[in-house]
Amino acid sequence: MHVHDSLVELMGNTPLVRLRKVTSGPAPQVLAKVEYFNPGGSVKDRIAVRMIDAAEASGQLKPGGTIVEPTSGNTGVGLAIVAQERGYRCVFVCPDKVAKDKVDVLRAYGAEVVVCPTAVSPEHPDSYYSVSDRLAAEIPDAWKPNQYTNQNNPRSHYETTGPELWEQTEGKITHFVAGIGTGGTISGTGKYLKEISEGRVQIIGADPEGSVYSGGTGRPYLTEGVGEDIWPETYDRTICDEVIAVSDRDSFVMTRRLAREEGLLVGGSCGMAVVAALRVAETAGPDAVIVVLLPDGGRGYLSKIFNDEWMSQHGFSDDRSTTEATVGQV
C-alpha cells in the first residue's frame, strides 16, 4: 500500500511550475516554487519541523511542553501539525492585521491564539513580540521557537529549499526571487545557491514599500508575512544582490491575476514576489532561469485581496473586478 504514516514526511519537495500568462513571453523562463503544496499550506512547514527537531534534541522542548510563538499564521499551522503529532500544546500570538480566517485556521488545528494590536512599537507591552515573551516566561515548560532569531529557520532552507531548486532546475537556475519576512527563506536558500553555483546565482529580495529591507522606515503596508520594521537575526544582510520594493496595489493586482490567469490561488506576498521576478525578467536576458518562491495559498485572503469591495475601499481596484465579470455574464 502507498501510505504515509505522518504528514511531517510530506513537508518540502514542492513542485516548480512555469508561469505562462503573466510573463511577457516564453523567455526568460519564470518558474514558481509553489509552497502551498506543503501539508500546512505554506513554506513555513519547513522551518516548523526543523526548529522542533532541534529543540527536542537540545532538550529545550520537553515532552508535553508548550510551544509559544508570535506568528502571522503560517508558522503556526506548521508548528501545530508537528505539535499535534508529537503531543505539544500551542499558544500563538498574532498581530490584528492578520485576516480572521487565518486565526480561525490556527484555532481549528487546536491552537490557542492571542490577538495583539499592530499599531504599536515592538517595545510596547501589548506588541505581539512583548506578549509572546511574557507568555513564554509564565507558562511552565514553554518553549519559544522565535522564528526571528532561530538559526534553524534559515538552516531549514539551506538544507531543503536550496538543494531542491538546484536539483529541479538541473543547476540551470540563474536568479532566485523571494519575499523577505524573517529573512529565513532568502538567507538559507540564497546561501546554498550562492555556494553551489560559486556565486553565479543572483539572489533578489522582494519587499513591501515602506519596509526596512528596501530602505523604508517600517511604515505600515498591508501585504502580510513580509517586510519588517526591525532587522531580524535570521536575515543575512550579505545575501541579496538586490532588494526590490513593491507597492501593496501592484502586489494585490498580481495576486488576483495569478488566480485568474495561472490557476494559482495564492497569498499577497506571492503576488509581490512575482512582480519583483517580472522586473528581474525585463533585464535578465533570454537564457535566464528565474525562480520565484510563492509562500502560501490564497484561501486565507478571500475577505481581503479577493474581495472587490475591500480592494476598492483601499484604492486598489484592478480593471477587472470579479463582481463586474459576473454582472457582465448575466
Ligand code: PMP
Ligand atoms: N510570505 C508569507 C505569507 C509569510 O508568512 C512569510 C513568513 N513570514 C513570508 C512570505 C516570508 O518568509 P521568510 O520569513 O522566510 O522571510
